Amino acid sequence: MEESTHYSSLIETESQKNNNTSGRKTGGWPTFPFIIATVAGITLASSGVSANLIVYLIQEFNIESITATQINNVVNGTTYLTPFLAAIIADSFFGSFTVALLSSCVSFLGTVVIALTATLKWLRPNHCINNNNGSDLCGPASVMQYGVLYIGIALAAVGFGGNSFTPAALGANQFPNSPRNQAIFFNWFFVTLYIVSILAFSVVVYIQDNLSWGLGFWICALSNLIAVVVFLVGYRYYLPETPQGSAFVDLARVPVASIRKWKSQLSSSTHDYYSSGGTVPVSTIPAKRFRFFNRAALITDGDSIEKPWRLCTVEQVEDFKKVIGILPLLTSTVFLSIPIAMLTNLSTLQALVMDGQIGPHFKFPAGSISIIIFISTSIFLSILDRVLWPLYKKLTGKTPTSLQRIGVGHVFNLFAMVVSAIIEWKRLKMLHDENKSMSILWLFPQLALVGVGEAFHYPGQVLFCYQQLPQSLSSTSTAMISLIMGISYYLNTALTNKVRTSTNWLPDNINFGRVDDVYWLLALFGAINFVYYLICATFYRHR
Template sequence: MEESTYSSLIETDEAQKNTTSGRKQGGWPTFPFIIATVAGITLASSGVSANMIVYLIQEFNIESITATQINNVFNGTIYLIPFLAAIIADSFFGSFTVAFVSSCVSFLGTVVIALTATLKWLRPQHCINNNNGSNMCKPASVMQYGVLYLGIALAAVGFGGNSFTPAALGANQFPNNPRNQTIFFNWFFVTLYIVSILAFSVVVYIQDNVSWGLGFWICAVSNLIALVVFMVGYRYYLPETPKGSAFVDLARVPVASIRKWKSQISSSTHDYYYSVGDDDDHDGMVSVSTIPAKRFRFFNRAALITDGESIEKPWRLCTVEQVEDFKKVFGILPLWTSTIFISIPIAMLTNLATLQALVMDGQIGPHFKFPAGSISIIIFISTSIFLSILDRVLWPLYQKITGKAPTSLQRIGVGHVFNLLAMVVSAVVEWKRLEMLHDENKSMSILWLFPQLALVGVGEAFHYPGQVLFCYQQLPQSLSSTSTAMISLIMGISYYLTTALTDQVHTSTNWLPDNINVGRVDNVYWMLVIFSGINFVYYLMCAAFYKYHKILEENDV
């Protein structure tokens, strides 16, 4: 975090002026509006998602494994939508419009969920405990399920559309000013973590101990306030001009390459089409001294000029620059898959920890019972603390000893190790919990879940910023505004794959019954240990063969 204060930044910032009204636009005057919007939306989204599993189990009588599956789809959608939202914002409407519409949609979704918690006829009756110890649960009606899933769908789409578009809008307020953009992103992530911790603690506590309805209405009001503040700041934001999606240009490369797969690749620069520049030569092509790189040379055919081709046919003839940009994206796909496979165990561990917390002793001290839905707060706290330690202590120490900063791939690799350790600890703790329950008839304290979640948080402090940094540095400049959204896309895919994996384990083994006390969740964790270990080896192989497109040394921090 930069040491400069917000007030001093406002004084030194040279905001652009609107030529028609004379008022200032852009710069730090927009910061309070955008950061308040981020805070309000984050409180709403975290307040809804944090306790989703518990709400579905306790208020809608949904079986525990099914509840985790619904939660996976909900979170997966939240992470998938930002990628689509970024494309729509860049191509058509701009970040402001997409963020505004998303805020409206998420508000509607949150209101619908709050109504299900407030109106008794929108949810089924609670389960009745029989004298023999079993529960008799009446399932929700089709109408009740319909309203619930409508609210969940609207909330997921709205929160997803608002995940990164305010961040992009905020960075756009400082054109050609990387320093202020960096400061803004620092405050963006600090706000994200602090408000998430607040939601996972205060809002979840209200939902569990006061009223589900009150907890969800707090989320709805927070969303509404964020929407109003966002609109009030409209007159200060810099106007946006969508420039079209770079993904369309990238998609043209494989299409053009396949259409010309029989063409012979040339070694002459005059046989390739280059983007038009100021000093153009030979029919509008820039005179350069290099041909397309030999790596993934099959795609060089997309820029190869053949008889009768015209630049007016972009799906048949691409520029060398577009081909090289596509190669950069294509080259990091193996590393992206390893990112997907590191996110699957984390998602499963988080869900299973919530189910474990529901059947463990949550009493901490004589007057406080730790809410099961708040268990993930340990990850947020651990990540926040360790990010500060890394930034202020470990990274400067590493650079002092080695003379250079760690690369983004090294950071991600260390994150793999910590997540592997988290899976091992999770397996051992669950094995001990089952042993205490069956042999001694004792309920293990919820505090035993803290170490594994703290390890996940430490791992996230390494690999998540490393992934964002890696994508920002290695992706083409045309994709810089959507690089973080592409990380979100990977996480969304991970949640959907987690749903499939959980369903497979649930149906093909006896490890994940709805009552985990009679299951073997420890075996699930050992499976994830093997899964994570194989993925770590795969990651090391991908990282060893990867060639950086940009070599950053002192600045790669």
């Protein structure tokens, strides 16, 4: 953050450096206000839509609570998977600017459709009517109403997902020869992301809950539209992009070429393998590890450089092996994210049935409960950066590795599941034995622990992927984390379905379920995964 104080002086310096022969400014800090404003606008819109989606589905579309969390899982899974695809498309064909612009337009359309469902009564079912016996009579939405809702949600999820990392890549591309300025930009990028997310989870959700759902969603749509306009206004300052092709496509050729030549006998001669520089030196002959894939670089009859899906370079083969080598650790990250996704969804359902009153004049919105994670992560990231890491280096003489950081994150998330189970057990006991509703403040510790864990494992995961993945994947390595998160949300949906069909822990009304047992299951799941992670980390061979 200290470097960010030099922002104004950097603008002046970069403005002088980036004048081309025609006098037009391209790249550098003059592009910063446009890109960071775009990030802020899109983040406000996406967080404003996703933060309260579960509550909106339950209250306005009469969808059962657990079903609403399942829909939310699919939405989050799509939002996290799309950046991975968007990164490949941007690198291969259109560039970051075009993908970010198209994604922003798609998300705007989706947000407008969702806002219309909240504004026009005929686009949503009638509200539940309380029956004389105390039960609620809820009319289901029509096929047309569900269709419009899901189209809006799908467009928003794809659009917001496609715009998650492309502005960050575009911003970093404005400083092609300055790692220092790239670091400053990313610092501001993540600060903007967290601050605006906190704003959305508090102000926008409050407006949706207390004033109007329609007004809240239209604010999101307006924020998205302003972001598109600002993004376009800054176009004349952005450096031109030339897509270089996706390294993922190059890596995908390796298993295909290996399978096509699976009958070929491997050779020990360097002259029988192909590299981008011609004959392969002894030092770059394919390694014995994962020997099957060495066939991709083996020169056989009918091979030529014009057939990249049959003949790959040794460098591509070795890069593919590096990706294969980190897969066990990446799977442990998937299993780490599943309990977090489950806890976040269930915390929202718990908040809906708990006493949200804080003081005489304020009721904490259930949809805002995840803001505790953002706040605790932001605070603890600062503590780590300014206090704990310098102290650790002073005591040990070295900085903690990315795997050590991820391991500590595993431990904190395990504690979060245990605390969640205890608190939910206490909540159910108070409700059934004393007929009292527990305060929503009791949810803060478990969410704070998740936030602290994220401060450890999320930066550690990004750093690990950036350092250990091949250099050819450095530009899209962060998208790997997004891919992992997307897979986790989809698997969380499957886990929830399994729990519902096998137990009575997750009924529609969680007051008559056993969510505490779900948390104990997640704690056991996390403990087994932590042991698995330790085994993978112990035997992992660093690049």
